[in-house]
Amino acid sequence: MKIVLLGSGNVATHLASALKTAGEEIVQVFSPSLINAKLLAEKVNAEPVDDLSKINKLADLYIISVKDDAIAKVAGSLKTIDGLVVHTSGTTDINVLSSILKNAGVFYPLQTFSKSKVVNFAVIPLCLEATDAKHLEILKVLARKISHKVYEMGGEKRKVLHLAAVFACNFTNHLYSLANQILIANDLDFDIIRPLIAETADKILIDLPENVQTGPAVRSDESTIEKHLTMLADLPELQEIYQTLSSSIKLSHK
Amino acid sequence: MKIVLLGSGNVATHLASALKTAGEEIVQVFSPSLINAKLLAEKVNAEPVDDLSKINKLADLYIISVKDDAIAKVAGSLKTIDGLVVHTSGTTDINVLSSILKNAGVFYPLQTFSKSKVVNFAVIPLCLEATDAKHLEILKVLARKISHKVYEMGGEKRKVLHLAAVFACNFTNHLYSLANQILIANDLDFDIIRPLIAETADKILIDLPENVQTGPAVRSDESTIEKHLTMLADLPELQEIYQTLSSSIKLSHK
Incomplete structure (x- = not known):
């Protein structure tokens, strides 16, 4: 060919x-x-x-x-x-x-x-x-x-797939990047968080993500969520993302 | 011991x-x-x-x-x-x-x-x-x-690390879950997106996430972003997350 x-x-x-x-x-x-x-x-x-x-x-x-x-x-x-x-x-x-x-x-x-x-x-x-x-x-x-x-x-399903990919890949990579932003601001190296990222992706190769959600939001741990929002006081953009995604996790798991 | x-x-x-x-x-x-x-x-x-x-x-x-x-x-x-x-x-x-x-x-x-x-x-x-x-x-x-x-x-750095982990792990896993929500609503199986998730995590094991960002937002592809927001019209929660994260990607890469 x-x-x-x-x-x-x-x-x-x-x-x-x-x-x-x-x-x-x-x-x-x-x-x-x-x-x-x-x-x-x-x-x-x-x-x-x-x-x-x-x-x-x-x-x-x-x-x-x-x-x-x-x-x-x-x-x-x-x-x-x-x-x-x-x-x-x-x-x-x-x-x-x-x-x-x-x-x-x-x-x-x-x-x-x-x-x-x-x-x-x-x-x-x-x-x-x-x-x-x-x-x-x-x-x-x-x-x-x-x-x-x-x-x-067909085109309709392909477009849906592309949209899902934006969430699963592009947005995910950006969250890695925001995590790095938090680490850099505190003299911590991205390397320390790499095993966590690898395991997070690895888990859903054998399970569905909704079955393996962890963290303060899914536990409705309001005390930790409040502490984190306070820590992000100087980064209002990250604070907004933290709030939006935490609310969404709570909504999905209630 | x-x-x-x-x-x-x-x-x-x-x-x-x-x-x-x-x-x-x-x-x-x-x-x-x-x-x-x-x-x-x-x-x-x-x-x-x-x-x-x-x-x-x-x-x-x-x-x-x-x-x-x-x-x-x-x-x-x-x-x-x-x-x-x-x-x-x-x-x-x-x-x-x-x-x-x-x-x-x-x-x-x-x-x-x-x-x-x-x-x-x-x-x-x-x-x-x-x-x-x-x-x-x-x-x-x-x-x-x-x-x-x-x-x-020390405790301060540990707390920062935990906060970064919420972004890199908990929020990331939730994005996988939202991607699955989009797929399920259109009779598509999560399996089709698993290789993409694996590769997204794999990429940052050898590079920094800000160097490998892909997708419509980092390209400032407003036409695709508009199409995606329209597709999410019935899912206002996902629409908000799409908008918030796309804005954040644009801000980080401008």
Whole structure:
């Protein structure tokens, strides 16, 4: 399968490596920044391109992996193409592609990617959608080469999944960051809290989070909650978050 | 070392096992519920006790591992004791013990415990405090038998650590739970999001969370944020949390 990758960000980078490792041929990598295109293209032995008019017209699959608000523009440059065009976004409707292209689909990996960190693609859920059964099957065959977790999923459910991911991943990471802010302000190192974070995530791999909630709020330990709010008096933003989440925990467990 | 354990909850249970495994002798387990005292005492070959007046007066160490607001009451029953008395709380001042007991200390394990889940005590930070150097040394020697991460730490820092832990662990787990609430409402299984949670925690084991923040808020992707808030229209509590945390992410990364 000849694949053109449009994008050079975190998702594009990890997806390119996984596809290359699975034996697929990445013919081109496009980025408006030639430096970024080259950086990724070199890794997967592809041609770097920084001009949408130079995109190879004869590939089998075009993967658009750019910021959500840039997908339509990139797709617009692929109007004359016969191959299948997919995006990798959790929130963007398939119609953004299918309204202007012959063959469209979605190839959404539910994971958080950072360029510096290697991920095991085999366990990443891949959520697939396509405008017809034939192309859905093509995507499934490809997806199964790089992951054990392949889901066929319409746009509405995919968007719900993306929303849930914001809570479980983006907001969670920010809470780690706020914890670090509290530690730094008191000359404590983030390292001391890493085992706790690891165990918190580890627990829900074998149980549901609502079954293993701990802490002052779930115990309705108002005395500790009051002490903590007092400690956060100089950090009103963290105080508000503490109050909002504690109320929510109490509400969920009452 | 002869140890009396006062408490039979999650912390007491895991600590008892770790101490027993390290070759320490748990002579008694106290709980106001005899059933609970027996349950834990049997595991570590100790005598179960449900009456504070029957506590063995000749042990070397008394570990009070009960709810914060019950520590003072339990400590009050140990006034005539010569041995060292410690509590395992992150928030309670050592004075609650030292004001009424001869030899007092703190033995705080920074971890989240659930009875059903085995933990590796060796990586759990143990934060120690004592009223004098001799007893601090006794606690250090004991702590190093069960963990590689032993910290001497005053009450103020310990309380800060506990507060940071609420953000990094308790609130985080609740966000997993809210994600599940969103998934359940749309017939999606929590299993699909587990790899994402594992990777989110895994990333910060080798980096700081502020360096690996992803998601719509850090990208200032207002279009996606608006879509998500609309999707949460029927869940005003989650909508508020979404807004509060997104604002906080933007503020931290601007």
